[in-house]
């Protein structure tokens with residue numbers, strides 16, 4: 332099987348600008364997937380979703396092997412609510428990383444939940460095209476995608492890179 336190689340842009344937190352680097356994004360190990368699922372489910376149980384009753388949890392594996400979780404936080408002014416993926420990305424940035432190696436999202440019920448359109452764009456900021464996006468429902472892991480599958484032909488930080 333050919334090795335998956337790609338070119339990506341990586342932003343260093345120190346503000347040194349974009350660095351182009353070839354780096355594959357492997358599928359997380361089973362142990363990492365289990366950790367992501369545990370973290371996402373724990374976050375899901377903390378979700379504040381009094382309006383939709385649809386609790387979502389997300390977990391992000393960063394480039395240092397750490398996991399950051401988030402949950403959806405709704406608001407009486409509906410558009411002001413925050414998705415679980417956005418919460419998890421905020422936690423990752425707060426912890427000092429701007430690079431997501433894998434993402435897992437778990438929703439409520441039997442259906443597989445994938446990131447909403449807005450979150451796909453938010454993920455684009457910190458993920459590579461081949462970053463695995465894992466799904467889960469109440470009981471089991473679901474289909475796995477890459478960011479490029481969920482957000483093809485996307486706009487990202489590389490488009491704003493100075494020549």
Ligand SMILES: [Zn+2]
Pocket residue numbers: 414415416417446447448449450451
């Ligand atoms: Zn979203």
